[in-house]
Ligand code: UCC
């Protein structure tokens with residue numbers, strides 16, 4: 310350093326050091342865990358039939374699709390109520406990239422893959438479709454959201470026997486970009502989104518001349534797909550004879566709406582949101598919209614739960630893939646950033662921080678893969694009753710657990726870039742903003758914890774039997790002696806959970822969150838162990854199972870002590886109230 314001949318920063322506006330930015334890798338080729346899981350779960354021929362498609366798509370996700378998604382964040386949608394001459398417009402304007410992503414979604418079969426049931430997938434079309442959506446989500450500029458609802462609507466129409474009824478199902482599942490439709494899901498009203506039955510004020514007035522046709526009047530407070538072609542929504546049918554409605558869940562029915570009804574649908578405003586800014590989420594006034602009743606009267610909530618179960622799976626896809634994306638970027642950056650004289654990848658504490666993130670991601674990912682596997686079996690018509698019960702339990706667990714996990718992991722991931730993680734033009738902060746919605750929409754953490762109890766009650770405990778048996782299957786097939794300690798731990802957690810539920814049924818609601826987290830973590834432990842026992846597992850697979858089961862407390866103290874203990878004369882609930 311001879312400062313007499315060269316003065317750094319002199320006539321060099323940027324200084325003389327430029328930090329290498331993190332690089333996005335091919336999302337499929339870089340995700341060896343996804344590859345190994347698909348290899349383990351799919352028949353060999355099915356895997357070899359899809360791996361090139363996934364690899365090509367993984368390359369696009371890191372290049373052109375990423376650019377389109379980024380543009381959706383930078384050019385957010387807006388509401389155009391009038392033109393310059395005050396002619397009413399009443400439309401949402403989205404950017405060209407958003408429209409292009411719709412076309413790509415159709416061509417890539419992001420919805421249709423699950424419904425075509427191509428024999429070359431050998432019964433695993435759903436798992437393959439969800440894997441592709443998982444690759445897509447973190448680059449999709451939140452186009453993953455309308456896709457989730459489109460998938461949920463297609464599923465609802467399919468299970469309701471309405472595949473051949475009108476154009477909807479055909480278009481929702483089309484690969485032709487000119488025909489492809491998306492769907493909205495209009496459930497939430499001003500009075501409430503969790504308590505849908507308590508919150509829904511929308512009225513449905515029957516058209517006396519047309520069977521099953523109604524006019525809807527109401528105010529939908531959140532609609533994330535204001536640009537959709539159709540929507541599924543709930544309303545209360547007004548009895549034509551008495552003019553009365555039925556309150557509560559039993560009064561709600563499910564309707565299909567064609568969105569393009571400008572005289573009867575008023576876009577009141579777009580929401581000003583913390584994140585998901587790419588999405589045109591709006592408030593809608595339904596002023597006599599024509600709608601078709603598609604559920605038996607009074608079965609609206611039960612019918613739309615078919616949709617919820619699919620959108621919740623997509624929610625988990627978004628949560629897990631956000632974790633995967635930030636870990637992938639952080640890993641790459643650790644090979645480019647130097648601190649204290651060496652690459653940060655050579656600081657063991659930094660690598661340990663990344664390893665902890667990876668462990669969380671793997672646990673969530675294992676639950677996601679299991680849901681895709683079980684749903685494939687169900688849609689293939691070959692599930693056992695036990696597998697159906699497990700899927701019913703797993704879907705809320707998966708959504709609630711991964712939604713919370715991704716907040717923690719993505720926040721940690723941001724920190725791994727130091728101050729740059731906080732800078733908008735790196736494209737990193739948007740990952741955190743968008744992650745924050747995954748625990749909220751599609752049912753909050755508490756509501757889904759209560760859904761787990763609903764599944765338990767409705768099945769008279771059979772969902773827990775299925776949970777027990779799935780774990781037993783893993784224990785029985787784990788013969789590797791080096792994993793024996795994992796088996797012991799797994800058995801311990803399973804028995805603590807089940808005995809808590811049996812001994813304390815009256816406390817389950819109060820500890821529903823702890824209970825659901827415990828179930829999710831324990832099942833994830835079993836799935837990590839199953840993967841670690843696979844003949845082609847690698848060191849990291851075994852390390853994940855050993856650390857998850859051996860070095861973490863998977864259950865909250867409230868479950869382990871067998872009761873919610875209070876050492877004062879007040880009950881724990883009274884103490885909570887005092888604290889709050
Ligand atoms: O947020 C939304 C869209 C966001 C954008 C899309 C993002 C997608 C991800 C993208 C990733 C980037 S749409 C709004 C979402 N809203 C919710 O999730 C609502 C949350 N609240 C609940 O889930 C509640 O638990 C309710 C509304 C279901 C509770 O209602 P009730 O009135 O108390 O319901 P009941 O009486 O318990 O249940 C009525 C029937 C029962 O069946 P029957 O009558 O046969 O006994 C239940 O067993 O519905 C059945 N049921 C279910 N069945 C209820 N939930 C389920 C379920 N999950 N699975 C199966």
Ligand code: FAD
Pocket residue numbers: 494495496497500501502503504531532533534582585590746749750751752753754755756759
């Ligand atoms: P509330 O129901 O008022 O809940 C408030 C709090 O009370 C929550 O923490 C909840 O967990 C807790 N709570 C409520 N009941 C209980 C209970 N019994 N026990 C314990 N805790 C309880 N909805 C749609 O229908 N379509 C959409 O397209 C859509 N898009 C959205 C987009 C965004 C960006 C957001 C943020 C929301 C969207 N929603 C949409 C709405 C979303 O589904 C709801 O906000 C969500 O379900 C919660 O409902 P709420 O806002 O009424 O909260």
